[in-house]
Amino acid sequence: MNPRKRKQAANTKRPKVIPFSLDATFFFERAVQSLDRFHYDKALKYFRRAVEYEPDNPVNHCNMAGILSEMGRYEESNDVLRSVLDRIDPAMTECYYYLANNYANMELYEAAEDALVRYLETDAEGQFLDEADELLDLLHYELNRPTKLSTIKSKENVYAHDKARELLEAGRFAEAVRILEEIIERQPDFLAARNNLGLAYYYMGLFDKSIQTISAVLEAEPGNLHALCNLAIFYQHSNQSPELNGLLELLRKTIPFHPEHVFKLATTLGIVGEHEGAYRHFRRLLRTGELSGEPSLHHFAAVAAANIGRYDDAERYWLQAQRLDSQSEVPPFYLKRLALMREGECSPPAHYHYHLPFDEQFRKWEQSPELVPGEMKQDPLIRSSFFWALRHGDRRTKMQVIQALGLVADDEVIEALKGFLADPEEEDELKRVAVLVLRSIGIQDPLNVAFGGRMLTLEPRRKSARLPVWDSAWQSVLEIAMEQMAERYDVVQQHDLMTLWVDYLSRVYPNVPKLHNAAGWAAALEYWTAKMHRRIITYADLVSRYEASQASISRYANRIDEVCGIREKLELSMKLSAYPEN
Template identity: 80%
Template sequence: MSQRKRAAKNRRPKVIPMRLDATFFFERAVQSLDRYHYDKALKYFRRAVEYEPENPVNHCNMAGILSEMGRYEESNVILRSVLDQIDPAMTECYYYLANNYANMELYEAAEEALVRYLENDLDGQFLDEADELLDLLNYELNRPTKISTIKSRENIYAHDKARELLEAGHFAEAVKILEEIIQRQPDFLAARNNLGLAYYYMGLFDQSVATITEVLDAEPGNLHALCNLAIFYQHSNQEEPLRELIEKLNKTVPFHPEHVFKMATTLGIVGEHREAYSHFRRLLRTGELAGEPSLHHFAAVAATNLLRYDDAERHWKQAEKLDPQSPVPSFYLDKLDKVRKGEERAPTHYHYHLPFEEQFKQWENSPGQVTEALKREPLIRSSFFWALRHGDRKTKVQVIQALGLVADEEVIEALKAFLIDADEDDELKRVAVLVLRSIGVQDALTVTFSGRTLTLEARRKSARLPVWDNAWQAVLEQALEGMSGRYDVVQQHDMMTLWVDYLSRVYPEVPKLHKSTGWAAALEYWTAKMHRRTVTYADLVNRYGVSQASISRYANRIDEACGIREKLDLTTPSFH
């Protein structure tokens, strides 16, 4: 080839092939939009749809242009087709529909579409805009819009609900919600922190520590988690890890009042009263919380432990002035005089309610007051749940009976969990079964006795009894003692159930139980009959120290109320 021909060939223009696809037309549409050429933009978006008809974004872009052009009905047709035929998960289309309907002054339809968006959209991309539109619709419709949930804020709202439940003392309900939140959003540390706290309030120590540890693994400096863990270590007597944690907390200077308060109460509970008092005084000086009687109480407790008795008296008197209905300030003011004289030790109780032992004294004199306190005060309820798990035997018996006064779902679940704890005493479980039956829980109960798991069958529903009487308990204890070693757990449970059934039927006309041994022998008699067991007159008389006539009389009374003879097809009580 000649040099001229080669030069001519090299001068030929290079042709770059144009690739026509959805991306090409999308870019052209955007360029047209920048120049406010809506007709051209619409044409290009239509071409993009032709190239990728299954791509919902292309359809939404076209609907958006039509909306900008005021062609709302056409825009809505496209948005509906996206939701109905292409991608129902594109919930933002409901927000676009709501905007279109609002521009068409179809406010009812706009409200319906906006509610669908808020209740179904996971991301909340247009949440702020939706709030503004909601305000407009409320104004135009002259009423608020009812929304059951905002999907993108579902966990936040659920967490707020769980916190309310914790503050109200409904720990089991809070645990359920918090566990669901964490399952949906594992990195929601505030929910995980409160879950650990809820476990702690329920006395589930190992679970609480494990949960708080998970928070600290994700965020080592989380102050709430550090404080919660310090309290957990304190209650479990883990001195070495507690000491290390206290050193870390003492080097921390929180700024936010909520964090200062958390730090102060934590340090007080673990015995660091000087640092605690410093933080409490700091809060009182700021003025924001100076009107809280509980804060003055906390400061007084810390001051007493520092031998600053005059300061303590001043704080408790201020708490009494701010909260004259509460028995707490006056109780501790009386105690302060004895502490000054060296007759009593300084209080270490950093909760704004009476000490646990004092609550029981009040319960003995006025059960109704304790019932109200357990229902109203979450910290008191928490102390009872904690004592149920970690108190001594006598305390646990008192707690079980006290919880029976409340008898709400929270208490029922706590007592049912107590029944299956292999580490708890069998006799205490019998008391718990009795309380559950006496408050009307008649469904089947699962109980772990001496390493064996048994199911106590459901019973006929009886009327709920009031406060459990000590005389009723005495009959049961004598019957259990007499039946010990002769009857199995299920048979003993049936005896207890029969006693509750009898009392429920005759209440309030319960006879005077002068001879509790006779009633106990009668209960064993009917229990033996129900289980086709042989029982002799001589045996019952010898073991219970009561006459045959007394046993027969009380057995007849039980039968008259409960109809046992008829159920067992017996004619007269007879001893073999």
């Protein structure tokens, strides 16, 4: 044969030896094949070889422990698992679940309980939660007692989220925000927590933060219905019409299946003025029967019906709400107004809340102010509407809200009023009322206030007991004084007048005199404020400006001094200033 041909033929022959590498992966695959054929001995042998190649890989050890457990060699399996936890990877918390299973099979139930509790309290992933629940039931039966379990690590955020939702429903928005922010820091992909955080920001009047939060949800899950509905409401209240219109095109076409989603969409459409769509979805919910026993749902359907002119339907739904909730004032109120709606003399409700309209609520509270704290704590919708109105209501509404919040005076209210004081966009006159309310409920902290375009710190000048109510007659005195002092006294001096008035009322309450001559009392307050700041003032000047008699002003000034001891304090101050320290 020609040598060249021999060489060419040799070059064209394929190699007969197929190379392969003996590594952990190779033995792992062989072990799995053996398992599929129920050849446990071979599988164990191959897993042992995988461990030899990768002794620091905890998965190989766990696989070997699993085979030993399948073979009934529980103690050997436990030795391997404890070795993983002690030497190789203490963070591999699923080993505790495997240990618990082994101990249960060995009928060592207390050891199984200890291992299972350790798994549930330390494992963040929760891969075996369902299986762990079944094992807990078994241990409960065998030990004849419940297992002592302080927490489930993998459900930690779920429990915290449930707590935050309860706080939202109770109207405690600041506390809910704190918990929700912590959850998201631990678990950024917890979209339900982000949705509720956006709502909490919204209830607190923090629009920009609420939109940013909901937008983050939609970036992660563009079809999230709760986020889309929340965003529509935020756009509505921030007057972002182009964005709202684009979003409504999508929501009008959406037909959710789950009742919770149907309710969310229906209320959202109603809030943004899409009453026809809202009515259609509310009727769907009522026809299914699942929520037909909820009086609020019948009220919402009635509101939607009234807004599209279906007054007979609205009457039927409000009557049903009244039958289901005979103690509520809401259905009777709207049934009385229904005749006016039919005649066009009264507009249908503009909101989808199951409580009285804002103005009506205030009228009731003016007659019975002692009802405010209880009703605000019981109804989170009322509470949220108050916080909303504090930020976004008109001037008159904000004035009412500030005074009403003073009757509640819990920590969240106090923080909301302090935040209001620091907002440079709010009116100075409203801030004066807020300062007065904070002092009247006994807040003696320095208050940081944006007055006249600059930040000031108002220090408390005197201690006072909390006033349980704030009367409109007391407010009238203050407003008259502030109007006369506006151009003559600085903010600190006006603050001192307010705190003097609160101090006087606190000392004489509940025996506050009848304030028939509000101008005379206001002039008396200015008199003592001027004296405290060593300003020259005469009764003649006060008489001309306040149009009150000198006798009245003098009499009221003496009453204030008798209670607060101002003259004595001023004399003592003069004596001390005459003898300065060396």
